Amino acid sequence: MGQFPSFLIRTTAAGGSAAERRRKSMQEYRAESYDVVVVGAGHAGIEAGLAAARLGVKTAVFTINLDWVGNLPCNPSIGGTAKGHLVREIDALGGEMGKAADECFIQSRMLNRGKGPAVHSLRAQIDRRAYAGRMKKTLEQQENLDLRQAELVDLRPKEGGWEVVTRLGAVYSAKTVILATGTFLGGRIYVGEVSYEGGPDGMFAATRLSDAMRRLGLSMRRFKTGTPARVHRGSVDLNKLEVQEGDDPVTPFSFETQRPGPNRAVCHISWTNERTKQVILENLHRSPLYSGKIEGVGPRYCPSIEDKIVRFADKERHQLFIEPCGLETEELYLQGMSSSLPEEVQLQFLRTIPGLEQVQIMRTAYAIEYDCCDPQQLDATLECKKWPGLFGAGQFNGSSGYEEAAAQGLIAGVNAARRVQGKPPFLLDRASSYIGTLIDDLVTKGCSDPYRMMTSRSEYRLVLRQDNADERLTPLGREIGLISDRRWAKFLDKQEKKAQELKRITNTILPPSEELNALLVSHETSPVVTGTRLSDLLRRPQLNYTVLEPVDRERPNLPGEIFEICEVEVKYEGYIKRQKAQIEEMRRLEGKKLPPDLDYRTITGLRLEAQEKLNKIRPRSVGQASRISGVSPADVSVLLIWLAGKGGENHGNHS
Numbered sequence: 167m168g169q170f171p172s173f174l175i176r177t178t179a180a181g182g183s184a185a186e187r188r189r190k191s192m193q194e195y196r197a198e199s200y201d202v203v204v205v206g207a208g209h210a211g212i213e214a215g216l217a218a219a220r221l222g223v224k225t226a227v228f229t230i231n232l233d234w235v236g237n238l239p240c241n242p243s244i245g246g247t248a249k250g251h252l253v254r255e256i257d258a259l260g261g262e263m264g265k266a267a268d269e270c271f272i273q274s275r276m277l278n279r280g281k282g283p284a285v286h287s288l289r290a291q292i293d294r295r296a297y298a299g300r301m302k303k304t305l306e307q308q309e310n311l312d313l314r315q316a317e318l319v320d321l322r323p324k325e326g327g328w329e330v331v332t333r334l335g336a337v338y339s340a341k342t343v344i345l346a347t348g349t350f351l352g353g354r355i356y357v358g359e360v361s362y363e364g365g366p367d368g369m370f371a372a373t374r375l376s377d378a379m380r381r382l383g384l385s386m387r388r389f390k391t392g393t394p395a396r397v398h399r400g401s402v403d404l405n406k407l408e409v410q411e412g413d414d415p416v417t418p419f420s421f422e423t424q425r426p427g428p429n430r431a432v433c434h435i436s437w438t439n440e441r442t443k444q445v446i447l448e449n450l451h452r453s454p455l456y457s458g459k460i461e462g463v464g465p466r467y468c469p470s471i472e473d474k475i476v477r478f479a480d481k482e483r484h485q486l487f488i489e490p491c492g493l494e495t496e497e498l499y500l501q502g503m504s505s506s507l508p509e510e511v512q513l514q515f516l517r518t519i520p521g522l523e524q525v526q527i528m529r530t531a532y533a534i535e536y537d538c539c540d541p542q543q544l545d546a547t548l549e550c551k552k553w554p555g556l557f558g559a560g561q562f563n564g565s566s567g568y569e570e571a572a573a574q575g576l577i578a579g580v581n582a583a584r585r586v587q588g589k590p591p592f593l594l595d596r597a598s599s600y601i602g603t604l605i606d607d608l609v610t611k612g613c614s615d616p617y618r619m620m621t622s623r624s625e626y627r628l629v630l631r632q633d634n635a636d637e638r639l640t641p642l643g644r645e646i647g648l649i650s651d652r653r654w655a656k657f658l659d660k661q662e663k664k665a666q667e668l669k670r671i672t673n674t675i676l677p678p679s680e681e682l683n684a685l686l687v688s689h690e691t692s693p694v695v696t697g698t699r700l701s702d703l704l705r706r707p708q709l710n711y712t713v714l715e716p717v718d719r720e721r722p723n724l725p726g727e728i729f730e731i732c733e734v735e736v737k738y739e740g741y742i743k744r745q746k747a748q749i750e751e752m753r754r755l756e757g758k759k760l761p762p763d764l765d766y767r768t769i770t771g772l773r774l775e776a777q778e779k780l781n782k783i784r785p786r787s788v789g790q791a792s793r794i795s796g797v798s799p800a801d802v803s804v805l806l807i808w809l810a811g812k813g814g815e816n817h818g819n820h821s
Contacts (some may be wrong), residue, residue, distance in 0.1 A: 190223040190803040194335040198312075198743040199587040200226045200794050201216050201668050202579070203330050203340035205318050205375070207235040207570045210575030211347035211558030212301050215262050217579030218344075219311035220260070221647050223586045226338065227305060229351060236266075237365035238568065239349075240393040242294035242491045243503055246421065246620045247277055249289035249569040250615070252302040252601045254632045256572055257420045258639035259601075260648025263572045264302060264419035270297040272431040272493060273412040280512050283734045284627040286416055291433060292702055293492035319374040321382070327555055333374075344557040345539075346575055349391060351562065352376045352537035356454040358508025359532055365394070368684055376537045382553060385540040389616050390462035391566060394503040395512055396529035397522070406521035407434035407488060412811040421636045422653060430742060434521070438471075441518040444474050449511045454533065460506070462535040465566050470504040470533070471515075477625030480588045486519060506533035541608035541781055547581040548574060548605065551784060557582050563608055566616035571599045580646055592646055595756060595789075597749040598738060599639060610783060631744045633731050635765060637661065664722055667732050674700040674720065682717050689713055755789035755802075758809055762786075776801040780800040 177260045193631050202218040204211045207229035215227035229235055244267040257264030269288035278285045305313045320331035327341040353371035365371045379386055412429035453472050464470070469477065474484050489502035495731040505512055509530045516522050540562040543550055548563070550556040559578040560571030579591045594602030603624045608617060621627050630638070640657050643649040649657075674681055675697040683693035691708040700718060703709055711729045715721065735742065766772055766780040775796045785791040788809070792802045 170343040192331075192335050193806060194331060194337050194391070197332075198226070199339040200224050200312075201341050202226070202344065202397060202582045203228065203328070203338060203342070204344045204346055205330070205348035206348055206350070206560070206562075206581070207305070208237065208346060208348045208560065208571060209263065209343070210348070210562075210571035210578070212236055212254065212305065212573045212584070213263065213575035214309055214344045214346055214557075214559055214579035215305060215313075216262055216308055216684060217260075217576050217648065218273045218541070218583040219308050221580065221583040221587070223583045224581075226312045226314060226340075228314050228318055228332075230315070230317050230365070230372065232302070232313070232469055233669065234298065234367065234369060235305060235313070236298040237367060238292060238294040238297060240391075241489070241499055241776045242292045242297075243289060244271070244292050244568065245289040245488070246569075247287045248418070249567060249621070250277070250289055251630065251632045251635065252569040252573045252604070252619060252637035253288070253419045253644040255599050255601050255639055256420075256569075256576055257422070259576060259646075260633040261572065261576045262301070263569070264351040264589045265422060266297055266304070266420045266638060267292060267299050268420050268423040269278075270300055270759070271416075271426070273433060274416045274426070275410075275413050276417055282628075283633065283738070284622045286295050286632060287621070288419060288632065289648050290419070290500050291360065291412075291489055292429065293494075297496065307551060312790045317372060317374075319372075319378070319558075321375065321378040323382070323553060323556075338513060341554040341586050342557065344375040344559055344575075344578045344582055345562045345580060346559045346571070346578075347372060347375065347532050347537075347562045348571070349561055350535050351379075351533075352388075352668055354535045356460055356533040356535065358454070358506070360508075360553065361454065361459060362571050364534075367529075370660060374590055378536070379539070380601075382556075384550070384552075386537050387564070388462040388535060389538050389561075390460055390533055391468075392464070392465045392504040392506055392533040392734045394500040394505065395516065395527045395531040396491065396499055398526045398528050399490075399498050401522075401524050401526040402488065403521045403523065404434060405793045407436050409433075410487070416654060421640070421657075431490045433490070436486045436488060436519050436521050437483040438486065438519055439483055442515050443475050445511065445515040445518060446472055449507055449514075450476070452511065453505075453507050455506055456745075456753060460533060460535055463615045464533075465618060468504070468566065468616075471502070472505060472507065488521075498552060500531075503531065504533075505531040514698060536561070540564070540612060540806065542610075542612040544609050545591075546593050546609055546786060546790075548578040548606055548609075549585070555582075555585065561616070564613040564617055565608060566603070566618050569652060570604055570617065570619055572752075573604060577601065577605060582647075584646075592642075594642075596624065596751070597629070597637075597752055600624060600630055600815055603630075606790070606793065608616075610785070610790055611795055617664065626745050626749060627743070629749065631734065633727065633734065637731075658725075659727065660725075664728050664732060667722070667728055668701075668735070670720075670722070671704065671732065673735065674718075676700060676703070676717060677715075685713070701736050704733055706728045709735075752789055755792060756787045758788035758806065760785055760787055760791065760805070760809075769804060771804040771807075773798065 201223035202225045204215045206226040219225040254266045273291040277287045316332040320328045328343045350365040350372040353365045363371045410433040416426045418426040489499045491497040557578040559574040596603045677697045678694045689708045767779045779796040
């Protein structure tokens with residue numbers, strides 16, 4: 167053999183484990199240097215890479231397969247309850263998911279319209295291949311960003327940053343690294359008695375990077391998720407199914423989208439029955455979830471059909487949503503039927519369902535087990551406390567869902583870029599956003615099963631509505647540099663129009679008249695005998711802008727979104743004021759900063775459990791400390807007294 171070039175790094179094996187010998191014997195060479203390296207090009211990796219690159223730092227995004235950038239391996243949908251809020255917030259900050267969803271949706275619906283505005287959530291069925299292609303092209307065309315296909319097998323700290331090593335031996339230097347590995351890290355597929363190493367959709371797993379995590383001393387855990395079968399449209403009797411239409415008009419995710427276009431597909435609904443239940447129970451012993459083969463913890467709020475049958479034994483039937491995967495495919499997704507039962511059993515129980523009697527499976531349902539980290543090892547910036555410059559995002563942090571992943575990716579990307587630039591971190595608190603709630607829940611409370619965002623997780627949900635996401639977050643997106651001049655001007659114009667409309671409805675007095683009182687009585691609300699402000703009429707639960715249109719003759723021609731947000735703010739003014747007062751108190755406690763190097767064992771009066779939890783999580787503030795499980799109100803009082811005394815004198819302003 168000839169002499170290797172000088173840029174190659176040769177290493178030799180000298181004992182140790184098989185993994186260690188493999189690592190040491192691999193021929194390595196020096197490759198490029200980056201400011202930010204993102205590991206993974208799923209939804210977290212996409213937002214992380216785009217955010218970092220758009221903030222002006224040299225960024226690389228690595229993925230196992232370039233053909234699966236932005237893949238939707240489970241349900242081809244974006245949004246849903248609370249998840250729609252996340253997409254709106256990502257967009258308000260300058261992220262990409264909302265715009266891509268608006269371009270690639272095939273059906274859109276606003277969920278929970280019959281309930282209060284706090285829980286209205288947009289959900290869209292997505293053409294999965296169009297979405298993936300659109301996201302790949304966006305990454306390819308982004309300035310300051312390189313998109314590369316490679317499996318990363320090692321991660322090593324070095325002075326001033328990190329090194330990541332590919333399976334082919336390329337060593338890339340990076341000032342910061344973002345781990346957005348999804349379900350690929352140590353992935354193992356389960357279908358009945360069959361199991362093998364693998365990632366979603368027939369991809370291979372990232373089997374060696376977990377070893378690098380453990381060498382770094384990161385606390386890793388094993389989680390599980392699953393996905394239903396995909397079936398051929400031609401084998402489903404759609405005439406037996408309930409049709410579910412989309413909304414008209416369509417509400418876009420992105421505040422930049424002017425005309426999202428029409429719905430181009432319908433979904434369908436069916437139900438399981440006693441025969442379905444019987445087939446599953448007879449074969450339950452063949453499910454790896456119940457045979458003990460799967461050790462990982464599954465998602466509590468998205469159970470498999472086996473789990474539903476067992477956990478809700480008295481329930482006579484379970485709903486099944488049959489949803490198209492795209493316009494250029496015959497694949498249908500069976501929402502609500504996630505399973506890890508054997509393939510033949512899946513076919514058997516699916517054929518008990520009305521409309522699916524002759525169904526043909528195109529992709530078998532499976533469960534996937536994967537490695538992830540304990541998110542309590544991370545700061546609110548999503549940076550690892552033990553290893554500066556190392557960030558986590560998405561399912562690597564113990565969450566589930568495309569939207570949760572994208573939200574974390576955006577924040578990790580922003581903070582990685584700001585670390586490189588020497589700028590202060592970008593933080594969102596619980597009162598600012600669902601994104602802030604999501605991250606605070608993960609890093610403060612941790613998670614014992616894959617975390618899913620829900621509106622019930624926020625104590626400020628009437629303030630954190632999806633309709634006002636831009637008002638809450640676009641100024642912050644502008645401040646960090648992700649909102650363009652054009653978009654900022656549009657935002658300011660919208661805020662001015664909103665302010666004018668609120669002023670108009672407050673100052674407009676409608677005199678009593680036969681027309682007005684007839685309208686009021688027809689909507690089962692009392693007539694008026696004196697002049698009444700338009701805003702006071704809008705406060706009545708029976709009335710809204712649409713109902714009052716015949717008597718509101720001076721109404722300006724404004725976008726519907728402005729009328730919507732004005733109506734909500736008027737109707738719920740008292741409740742909103744109450745939540746804002748609660749927010750002020752929360753932020754008062756958040757302003758009480760705690761030193762990062764404080765040894766809580768030295769604070770007299772703290773209970774032993776509180777000392778242990780506080781030393782583990784190292785909260786930034788008394789506010790964060792108050793949300794840690796095991797820290798009582800009495801412990802919080804002790805911290806406040808400590809800060810007000812000697813601690814406050816020495817550390818009260820420590821950030």
